[in-house]
Amino acid sequence: MIPPFALEICVVSLGIFLLMAESFSFKTSKVTLAHGAIFGLLCVFVLSFWTDLPADGLQGSGFYVVDSLAMFFKRFALLATILTLILAIDYLPIVQRLVPGERPEAGTGEFFILPVFTCAGLMWMASAADFIMIFCALELVTISLYIQVAYMRRSLASLEAGTKFLILGALSTGFFVYGITWIFGMTGETGLNAIQKSLSVIPVANHTALLFGLGLVLVAIGFKIAAAPFQFWVPDVYQGAPTPITAFLAVASKAAGFVVLIRVLQPFFTVPAFQEKLTLALVFLAALTLLFGNLSAIPQTNFKRLLGYSSIAHAGYLLIGLAAIGDSFAGKAVVFYLGGYLVMTFLSFLVLVPVTKAAGGDDLAHFNGLAKRSPMLAFAMLVAATSLAGVPFTIGFFGKFFIFEAALNQGLYLLAVLGVIAVASGFYYYFKVIRAMYWQPAGDEAGPVPVSPLSRMAIFACVAAILVLGVFPRFLTDLLP
């Protein structure tokens, strides 16, 4: 049995080791580094099943919490990072073209090592139970992502994406810190447990100030999870960033945002006076996010951008689940949805990267005739798109089903009505990919799309996970906190 915080230490040591290895052995191929990172992270993933969970969940002086939710998200972060690295290996030729260096190998090592540090940040975030701790973990994640988004120095789009992400990210950090100050000022605490205790003794006159602080924190997390109206950075950043990093942003950073949101809101939901107002705010956010994400995804022609809007749309469904948190199953529903979202989003990116390499771009038109060129790749994308749309017998259906069941049980009828609009437009834009692959004729020069064995394995694993969990969701729900 190993202590849970050893997992993060292992990940950080792995990152430092890889950095050293890169600087001292510049002859070896950088892909070896990526393989090393994947192997190391897999080892940590396996180790995570041998950690001993303390009975009260608290470690240290209450800033670090280890419960099953935290463990689930640690594994989630590890898996997401492994998949990102697999994507990154495939994407390497495009990065090399856009990164200047004396030798073709130069300057690509960090592209594989930075995600490892991000992963450590994500894992800390899953356990953070103190505003200071949350802030530090969040910054580790965000700052390493700034670099990764702007990594392709010769691509204007990548630089623009990096700048936008940096400025808006910094702004949201400002909101976050300012919000924490207000909450600290009212309660005198930064630990979430301590805040929960002091909430009951705070005079009613101070509630407004506390809510103001919480609202600012909500705005900051809204940036991270791409909830409308704080979503405007998403399409440009997602389109401009290197594709593996887009996937990483869309899945890992969003999931971490939701964990923080669950943790931060938990103490406030125990007080009826706050619960009502928070639910209202979450309903408002969810409604806006659902509508914006789904409706503006409809006219998109670039697939990465489309996935950007779709990630906003999925944040909307997840927020519905959070707004219905009073339901006993809602928490599980949110986590289940995130699990499904990880698999299906990475699957679509795993197909996108080889297609981008073979067809020379990531527009929907580059998918034309994929069914004839590579039937198996097209089938994988079909599974991903139907799952994202929420067709039964895929994991995406059960995700939506649980969320809406919880929402209806809590009487959030407005969100259910908006959900119908959202789902209908979701069908429209996800089926655009299927249409391109199966209906449209392929271009003249297009041949079969080559896929590396490692990605083939990952694609196969994702397809299997989507279909098996689409029939037997119990395999995942039984694992959930």
Add this chain to the structure above:
Amino acid sequence: MISVSPLLFLILVPIIAAALVMAGANARTTSMLGSAVNVLFLFALLFLYDESAGSFQFLGSIPVLPQFGLNLTLGADGLSLVMLFLSTIVTFAAVCVARPPVDNPRWFYVCLLFISAGVIGAFASLDVLFLYMFHELALIPTFLLIGIWGSGDKQAAAWKATVYLATGSFILLFGIIGLYLIQPEAARSFDLRQILAHAEAGLIPDNPVVYLLLLFGFGILVSLFPFHTWAPQAYACAPAPASMLHAGVLKKFGLYGLIRLAVPLMPESIQQYAPLLLALLLGNILYVGYVTIAQRKLDLMLGYSSVMHMGYIFLGFAALTEISLTGASLMLLSHGLTIAALFALSGEIRERTGTLDFHELGGLARITPRLGLAFGFAAMASVGLPGFIGFAGELLVFFGSFGAGMPAMGLLNGQEVFGFNAYQLATIAAVWGIVISAIYMLRAYRRVFMGPLAERWSRLPDLAGAPHASLVLLLAIMLVFGFFPQFLVNLVTPALILP
């Protein structure tokens, strides 16, 4: 506690056949063999079904989500057996009629087989959520079938149908979740048997919102007026086997669901909202009927006619009497077989001539007599001529709905007089639908098969081989049950649970 139902075999056969086709087996032979096995297996089930015992038989259950009371439970009673019979027969006919397309013939058959697996699963499920999920399974193959191998404005048609069906089915999903939530909290279940037991014990309140969600969710899937516009276009553009399966079987799912769920659980809401439904279904019969008359192409005309005929079945449902519901169930079968035969025939005509425009066709009966005869039979069956099941079904629906509701009474000049109630008025208006369908069907027959034969059609081959055999089979079933409807009535009536 996993127990396996023999019905699982029915669902798995098309899926295994599809897997074999993908693995490289001969697509056409494998699909025909698979669907023939299913037909034979279903005959065996019909033979084994114990009519005196009634209720659900061939039970089997695989737990999926215990905390939600969700299991993959399969089972069948008389009504589902009739629907399963329809599904397997139409699948067999569709696979026989299908001609392998030039590009991607494998995928074509795989799509057909998956639609078949979906509908069989839907009719065999005793779990309400799986009933819904299996129906949705057919959505993607339909989208691909119309979009890839269709004709005319196929992409727009496939698009429209998919968005309509997806929207309808999500409304339906909310209806089903609602149905789950109005059950008492400790005993919530998706199991149809348990839901019916709750209803019998009076534990399920008759919730009008849930009823309306179910009505419009199922209604969009059945092309209830005014949500019908996706259907004619999609059927006209789809390849013939796809239209046969979709119009013949898949669309019946909505009405099947309403008879299964709404009739036993929400009878009061059905009666409360009957005027609304009556108005809409008259839109189906009369308005869409007139639109059908105006069509100038055979495929669009058949598409509209299939929308129109849904109106009668809705009438049987809205009237909520035993006779009318039995009639509605018979019409599910009769319309499924008839429209499948008609779409198969129109596909055969298109295969030979390349057009279905009334202005270009004519006199085909002289050169292709078997095709003409089969079309004549199918057209008569569609109009509801005595001797076909359609007649029995329509008659029961009209009798049942005319006797439904309370008689309207009032005072006129101090004297008590009787008037017609809403059901009776609707029935009277609906009977005119028979005249309308006679007009368009006979006119279509005249335009396509009679009159002078154009020179360029003088060398058309007649019906032969597997398509011929499968059409004869469809027509023969219509005639047999048309003369002996009692067999069906005995199967279906005990399955109807009336308030």
